[in-house]
Amino acid sequence: MGASQRWRVMALPLGLLIFGGLGTPSGVQAQGLTVTGYADFEIVGEKLDSDNKDFFFDQHHFNLILLGSLSENLFMAGEVEYEHAGEEVGVEYAYFGYTGVENVRFLVGKFIVPFGRFNKDLHPTTVNKIPGRPLGFADILPQTYNDVGLWISGANPVNDGEARFVYDVYAVNGLTGEDGDGIRDLRGNDREKAAFGRDDNKAVGTRIGLEFPYSGFDIGTSLYTGKYAKSATDEDLRLTLWGVDASYQRDGFVLRGEMVQAKQDATGGDLTKTGGYLQASYMATSRFEPVVRWSARNMPGPSQDQGRLAIGASVYVTPAAAIRGAFILNGEKDGFESENNTFNIQFSVIL
């Protein structure tokens, strides 16, 4: 894309930011940052059925969320993550948001890509009721997938505000890598891999949904598409992801499901990968919530197909602190170790 085209793409949101009126600084809201976040500690046992059991402690997350209103209509949000006791440090997201247009937020920067629900909304340990990720939401939709670009997020009332039509549209630097790479390995646009996005692999995506918050129901569908590599003969190779998600909540019972499918061009033959999960939880008392989650994935090679049953429960010590325990049974096919069942006891807090 030439420079003039780039400016054309950028012109509208930038124009809104500059000329749409940032609003005047709003007193106390313009001063300082609000610091929140979440943290957790885990006791983990892995490969429980093998002779090579792993047992370890993990300070999995200590993530600080920084929030600030810069003016009436302009705000910023960022999350700095210190994972595995600080062995992994990164920026989960850091974006500016403009709210001067009714029911639309214009966002620029690094953000968690709004594909489905688990990636953007449900992965933090203060929300995720089973420690770990469901199958398909680590290696098909690469988790946590964050990227740099432009994002428009909207919500319009329907039926006198009893429901909402919601949508997200975004353009990002995109997943990038080599011909046929695993999708999880396509994340990141660092200097060595993609010169901070200076490649031809930009991607676009969207999620649209309907929500009925007072009936406890929501449903959505997501799409992501972009080039991710060149073949040996210099042909463009695309990666397209689509997914659906839905949840229903009633009287403490929550049923949630999500699936994702990837179509990945590759020289050795196009690859189709599908994954999904179904999760049910129930607030048996005001503090105790058992949960069960089934997830599965179908990969190009049958040896990588997998099913996973996770059974667990949460005890809410306070509204901001939970002790969760889960036993995770992995059902695997030929070619995989069959001895990697795990347990995880986790203490998580909202900071």
Added chain:
Amino acid sequence: MNRNLSTSINLLVALAITGATLASPLEAQRSGVEIWAANCGRCHMIQPADRYGPKAWADIGQHMSILARLTSAESTAVIEFLQGAARRIAAQKASEETAIASVASLSVAAVAPRIGDPADLYAGQCAACHGKSGKGDGVAAVAFNPKPANFADPEFAKTLTLDQIIAGITDGKGAMPPFADAIPPEEIRALAEYLLKLSEGGS
């Protein structure tokens, strides 16, 4: 990125702005407490309003409204509700401290608390879960088990005493948090009397 992608982005932006133009009026149809209870509790445990101060709620509200996909009016209503509740609780604590100091200086009359209308108190603090008529059918009831108490049920009402209701509001019961820090004792008593009237079919 090719020309098609560029055109697509411009179209999407235009669609978004068109959607905004066609959106419903600025006013949210539901109250802030209803929107808060029905939306925030869908993903995580609802945090008490005095967990953060008014400025923090403004910052958190901007960010969380994106995650919860609230409309602008819903976002504003929730933030204003949480800011108001946080201010009210802070003011109440300050008032109690002032009262203690005033008692010490024998000027009780100067700080005697004003008892608010229990119907207003019920609408602001209780109706989101217990419903406008006390039937336990507020918009937040979908998130709770056991369901919020049904004060309109005559059989249930027979089991209640004024002291039990006061204790329940003060100390919390089941999923209901304690309101001792949020509502002064005189208003808790007035509210409990109001709830007894509800259970007897009056208001």
